[in-house]
Amino acid sequence: LPYSYSGTLGLIQGDTMDHRFFHLLGASMLDRTICSTAGGVGLRMTLGASIGADPEGMPESDLVLLWGTNTLTSNPHLWPFVRAARERGARIIAIDPLRTRTAEQCDEWIPIKPGTDAALALGIMHVLFAEHLEDTDYLERYTLGASELRARAAEYPPARVAAITGIPAERIAELAREYGRAKAAFVRINYGLQRHGGGGMAVRTISCLPAVTRHWRRAGGGVQLSSSGNFQFNRATLYRPDLSPPVRTINMIRLGEALNAPDAGVGGPPVRALVVYNSNPAAVAPERTEVVRGLAREELFTVVLEHFLTDTADWADIVLPATTQLEHWDVHYSYGHHYVTLNRPSIAPVGECKPNSEIFRLIAARMGLDHPVMRDDDLELIRQALDSESEKLSGVTLEALLEKGYMRLNVPRPYLPFAQGCFPTPSGKCEFHSQRLADMGVDPVPTYTPPYESADSSPELASRFPLALISSPAHQFLNTSFGIVDSLRKSAREPELTIHPEDALARSVLNGTRVEVHNDRGSFSAVARVSDSVREGTVWAPSIWWTKHTSDGRNANDTTSQRETDLGHGPVFYDNLVEVTPVPQRD
Ligand SMILES: Nc1nc2c(c(=O)[nH]1)N[C@H]1C(S)=C(S)[C@@H](COP(=O)(O)OP(=O)(O)OC[C@H]3O[C@@H](n4cnc5c(=O)[nH]c(N)nc54)[C@H](O)[C@@H]3O)O[C@H]1N2
Ligand SMILES: Nc1nc2c(c(=O)[nH]1)N[C@H]1C(S)=C(S)[C@@H](COP(=O)(O)OP(=O)(O)OC[C@H]3O[C@@H](n4cnc5c(=O)[nH]c(N)nc54)[C@H](O)[C@@H]3O)O[C@H]1N2
Ligand SMILES: [Mo]
Numbered sequence: 001l002p003y004s005y006s007g008t009l010g011l012i013q014g015d016t017m018d019h020r021f022f023h024l025l026g027a028s029m030l031d032r033t034i035c036s037t038a039g040g041v042g043l044r045m046t047l048g049a050s051i052g053a054d055p056e057g058m059p060e061s062d063l064v065l066l067w068g069t070n071t072l073t074s075n076p077h078l079w080p081f082v083r084a085a086r087e088r089g090a091r092i093i094a095i096d097p098l099r100t101r102t103a104e105q106c107d108e109w110i111p112i113k114p115g116t117d118a119a120l121a122l123g124i125m126h127v128l129f130a131e132h133l134e135d136t137d138y139l140e141r142y143t144l145g146a147s148e149l150r151a152r153a154a155e156y157p158p159a160r161v162a163a164i165t166g167i168p169a170e171r172i173a174e175l176a177r178e179y180g181r182a183k184a185a186f187v188r189i190n191y192g193l194q195r196h197g198g199g200g201m202a203v204r205t206i207s208c209l210p211a212v213t214r215h216w217r218r219a220g221g222g223v224q225l226s227s228s229g230n231f232q233f234n235r236a237t238l239y240r241p242d243l244s245p246p247v248r249t250i251n252m253i254r255l256g257e258a259l260n261a262p263d264a265g266v267g268g269p270p271v272r273a274l275v276v277y278n279s280n281p282a283a284v285a286p287e288r289t290e291v292v293r294g295l296a297r298e299e300l301f302t303v304v305l306e307h308f309l310t311d312t313a314d315w316a317d318i319v320l321p322a323t324t325q326l327e328h329w330d331v332h333y334s335y336g337h338h339y340v341t342l343n344r345p346s347i348a349p350v351g352e353c354k355p356n357s358e359i360f361r362l363i364a365a366r367m368g369l370d371h372p373v374m375r376d377d378d379l380e381l382i383r384q385a386l387d388s389e390s391e392k393l394s395g396v397t398l399e400a401l402l403e404k405g406y407m408r409l410n411v412p413r414p415y416l417p418f419a420q421g422c423f424p425t426p427s428g429k430c431e432f433h434s435q436r437l438a439d440m441g442v443d444p445v446p447t448y449t450p451p452y453e454s455a456d457s458s459p460e461l462a463s464r465f466p467l468a469l470i471s472s473p474a475h476q477f478l479n480t481s482f483g484i485v486d487s488l489r490k491s492a493r494e495p496e497l498t499i500h501p502e503d504a505l506a507r508s509v510l511n512g513t514r515v516e517v518h519n520d521r522g523s524f525s526a527v528a529r530v531s532d533s534v535r536e537g538t539v540w541a542p543s544i545w546w547t548k549h550t551s552d553g554r555n556a557n558d559t560t561s562q563r564e565t566d567l568g569h570g571p572v573f574y575d576n577l578v579e580v581t582p583v584p585q586r587d
Helices: 017-025 036-048 055-060 076-089 103-104 119-128 134-142 146-155 156-164 169-180 199-206 235-239 252-260 288-295 356-366 376-386 397-404 435-439 459-464 486-492 501-506
Strands: 003-005 030-032 063-067 091-095 108-110 186-190 222-224 249-251 273-277 301-306 318-321 331-332 339-343 406-408 467-468 496-499 514-518 523-530 537-542 577-582
Touching: 003 017, 003 030, 017 235, 017 356, 036 496, 055 076, 063 076, 063 169, 063 514, 076 091, 103 339, 119 146, 119 156, 119 169, 134 252, 146 459, 156 169, 186 199, 235 376, 249 252, 252 288, 331 376, 339 397, 356 376, 376 397, 397 406, 459 577, 496 501, 496 514
Parallel strands: 003 273, 030 249, 063 091, 063 186, 091 108, 186 222, 273 301, 301 318, 467 537, 496 523
Antiparallel strands: 331 339, 339 406, 467 577, 496 537, 514 523, 514 577
C-alpha cells in the first residue's frame, strides 16, 4: 500500500514515478481523501469543477466573507487582496466558530456552531428570495432547479436557522441583505469548513449563493474554494493507471482500519507492506491510536521516504532519505491562485538523499520492473505534465518556465468564469438540482446535513462529550511539517486548548490548568487557555503536534474519527465531540 499526501505538494515529487511504480507492481491503490474531497465533490456537483472566483479580483469587491478559513495562517497570500478591498471600502466578515487571528482583523466576527454552515447559507437564500434580492435573469438563464432551491430555502426562515447555527435571526437577515445588495460579494471558503459530516453539502450549498444573486457577473464577486481544477496537467500520462491490473482501493483516512481489520471495511488480503512518502500518518491521520496499532504490527514491512525522523519514520523497517525542495526539480500548482511555478534545485542533494522520483526509478530497476515509463527523468516528466490539450496551459512550457520561473495560466484577466454561465456541469448550468447526486442516493437539492456528533444529532453522545473540538493548524506549523523546528515549536509553546470562560468555569478549569481532552476514541493532554475567542461549546486545539514532542505521546488525532463525510469519503476532523477534565498536578 502506498501512502502519500502533502509533502511539498509538488507535482513531480508527489504524483509521477510513484504512481507508475505502484501500478506496475499491482499494489493497492490509495484514495487520497485526507484534505479536500468532500468540498471537491460538493463543488463539482454544483459548479462542475474545482474552480471559482479569482482572488486577484477581490479588490473590486465591496463585501468579503471569509467563511470557514483562517486566511492569515493558512492562506496569507490572499491577505494583500483582502486589504486592497478594504482600503476601497469593502466590509470584511469572518464566519468561524473561533475568533482566529484572521477574525480579529475583520470588521466583524460571526461565531457559528461548527458544521451548520449549510443552514446559514439556506437562511441567507430564504431572505434573498423573500425580499426579492435575487437576480431572476441569471437564475433563468444559467441555473438548473431554481424553483426547487426556492422551495428548499423557504423551509429555512431566520428563526429556524438561528436555532441551528447559534447566530441571532436578525443578524442572519441583515447579512442576507448586505450580501444581496452588495455590488460584488466575494465568498472565500476553505477546506476547514468541510471537515464535518455534512461538509460536502455545506460547500455545495454555499457555492449556490452567487448564482442566486448577481455576483458571478463582476470581478470581485463569486465563491472560491479552489482554483486547482484550472491546472489541467496531463495526469493520465504522469500516473499511467492503464498499467495497473484491477486492484482494490483503500481510503487513506481509514488507514487504522486497513492495517488492523481489513475485513471490517476495505476487504481483500491484509496489508503486508506499506510505503510512506510525503506524509506523516502516525500524527495526521484520524483515530491515530488505531494507525499506530497497525504500524506496530511486527510482520508489517514499512518503508518511509523522509527528510526527518517523524513519528511515522519511527515505525519504519527502512527509512530512505529524500531530498527537499531545495535539492530537486518540481512544478507547483495551486489551490488558491492561477500560477504555475517551476522549482529549481538550488543545491546538490545532501549526503545520500535522492528525490522521490529517483528512489522509485531505482527500486523499479532493482526489482526488474524495467518498463520504459520508469526511465523518464524529472525534466522529461515536467514536459509530459505540460503536454496537455488544455487551453489553460497553452504557452506554459518547460522552456518558458525555465526563462520566467512562474507563469499565470492562460486565463483572462479579469477572470470571470461564470459571468455568462458556462458551468462545466452536465447541463452547462449551475446545478441547484443535481441528477448526479440523485443517482448517488443523495438529496439532489442543497440541504443542511447536521454534524455526526452534536447535541441535535447524537444527544446521548453529547451528554457525555458536550464540547466540539476543532484541531485546525497552529500558526507555526504546516500540518506536521516544521514541527521539528525548535524556534517554531517554542513559539507554539506546547499543546494548548482554548476554552470559553463559561465552559472553563463549569469544569473548574483555570487559565494554565493542565487538562485531559477525551472521548470514547482516545485522549490527549493540553494546557488550558481560557478565552472568549472560541464560542461557548467549542474548544480549539492548535495542531498538528508531533507526538514525540508532547508530554503524553499523543495529539488531537487520538480523539478524531475514521468516519467519512457525506460526499467524497473525506475526513471529519472537526466533527468531534470531547469532554475536558482538569488533571490534578503534584506540587
Ligand atoms: N500555517 C499553515 N498553513 C496551512 C496549513 C497549515 O497546517 N499551517 N495547511 C495547509 C493545508 S494542507 C490546507 S488544506 C489549508 C487549510 O486551510 P483552511 O481551510 O483555512 O483550514 P483550517 O485552518 O483547517 O480551517 C479554517 C477555519 O475553519 C474553521 N472551521 C472549522 N469548522 C468550521 C465550521 O463548521 N464552519 C465554519 N464556518 N468554520 C469552521 C476553523 O475554526 C478555522 O479557523 O491550509 C494550508 N495552509
Ligand atoms: N487533527 C487534524 N488532522 C489533520 C489536519 C488538521 O487540520 N487537523 N489537516 C489535514 C490536512 S488538510 C492534510 S493535507 C493532512 C496533511 O498530512 P501530511 O500529508 O502527512 O502532511 P505533513 O504533516 O505536512 O507531512 C508531510 C511530510 O512529508 C515530508 N516531505 C516533504 N517533502 C517531501 C519530499 O519531497 N519527499 C519526501 N519523501 N517527503 C517529503 C515532510 O518532511 C513531512 O514529514 O493532515 C490532515 N490531518
Ligand atoms: Mo490539506
